[in-house]
Amino acid sequence: MTETAVTTAVSGPRAGPWLSFGLRRLGRFAVSVWVLVTMAFLMIQLIPGDPVRAALGLTAPVELVNARRAALGLDHPLWQQYLDYLGGLVRGDFGTSMLSGVPVSQVIGDRLPATLELAVPAFVVVIVVAIPLGLLFAMLTRGGRRRGSELAFTSTTVLLAAIPEFLVAVALVAFFAVRLGWFPVAGSEGTTSLVLPVIALALGPASVLSRIVRVETLSVLGNDFIRTARAKRLPARLVYARHALPNALTATLTLGGMMLTGMVAGTVLVENVFAWPGLGSTIAQSILQKDYPLVQGIVLVYGVGVLLVNLLVDVLLAVLDPRSTIREG
Structure with missing residues (x-):
């Protein structure tokens, strides 16, 4: 051969x-x-x-x-x-606004960067905060230890996840912007204007995702291959980083991907509270003004964004667990 x-x-x-x-x-x-x-x-x-x-x-x-x-x-x-x-x-032509006569693609091109400026940092905050936090509390509460920490973590994350984004946004504005004056009340006036909307958008998803990471990590830590790794006296950081985390992320991404798509709808509410000049505030105004071609175009952008997130999650799952590509075949 x-x-x-x-x-x-x-x-x-x-x-x-x-x-x-x-x-x-x-x-x-x-x-x-x-x-x-x-x-x-x-x-x-x-x-x-x-x-x-x-x-x-x-x-x-x-x-x-x-x-x-x-x-x-x-x-x-x-x-x-x-x-x-x-x-x-x-051809990239989304139609023309009924009211202004401006091409919808031009309006989207003007407003999309502002939405991405808000959504991308919020997404990064969710990942950077939720995964280490869930992993940490899985380590702390493994085997039924530290019941108080487990109760505090679960209660806090459940409470934060249950509060709608717009209520979180209003509370942040009332306390940190109006009362303390630390941040701008509304609008896009630089880096400080990003802080409150990003927190409002990321707080709920980060709470939910951290709970998912903790539960999945605890499930993985009970598997035989983890006990084998411990029996080989591998350092704890290697056990968690090389064996526990990749396996926990496989199930976490499945649920987390569906949850993160909800952040798309969250941008609409948060942008309106903070008068953020993005697609979220634009679609709300367009609905009130009955500018349907503009609503059409923005709905398409949001919808394709959700589909792309789902596609990315599927690819990441396949990378973490290549066996899934064979099982589906």
């Missing part, structure tokens, strides 16, 4: 499951995006009455209403509107 044949024989079985896994995940992602796009398109079609008239008001001249309908392509047959909508999305 030649060297090339040997290499193919060795690498083929390994590459096969990963290729199949990647194709399945990309296929699911593509179908999910198509369903999301179709639902966003039908959003305007299912609105009772004339959405253009609703957006411009009952007193708007008929000529203006007709001109705006023609500009939006709403005077075309439904199938043509759908094909035009799909073609526009491929």
Whole structure:
């Protein structure tokens, strides 16, 4: 057997499951995006009455209403509107605002950086705080030890996770911004403006994720391979870092990924409390103003963001546990 044949024989079985896994995940992602796009398109079609008239008001001249309908392509047959909508999305055209006439893609491009400026640090805070905290309390309370610490940790995280983001945001503003004057009340005025909204957005998810990490770590610590590692007198840091944490993260990512997608909805509430100039405050204003194309575009951005998070979680799970790519095949 030649060297090339040997290499193919060795690498083929390994590459096969990963290729199949990647194709399945990309296929699911593509179908999910198509369903999301179709639902966003039908959003305007299912609105009772004339959405253009609703957006411009009952007193708007008929000529203006007709001109705006023609500009939006709403005077075309439904199938043509759908094909035009799909073609526009491929070109990066999300439509035009009913009220301002500004391209939706331009509005999203202006506001998306502000939302990412808020969401990315909040996501980092959740990961940096929740995983070490959950691991620490798993170590402290292993084997039923330190019941007081376990009760305090569980009670505190349950309480913090149960408080809605907007109530946390209001409380932070009232105490740290209004009463103490340590941070700006609202708006985007530099790094200090990020502190309160990031805390409001990250506090609940970090509480939930830290509990998940603790429970999964305790479950892993009871397995035979952990006892074997301890019997070999490996240092505790190696037992936790090399054996316990990777196995705990496999189950943690599954639940944590679904939970972190909830942060997308949380940005809408938090941005409105802090008057943050991002997509969250923009979509709230657009709903009130009945600017449906703008709502459509922002819903698509949020939806694709959730799908990308789920795809990333699936890939990370496969990296941590390559056997899952074979089991699914």
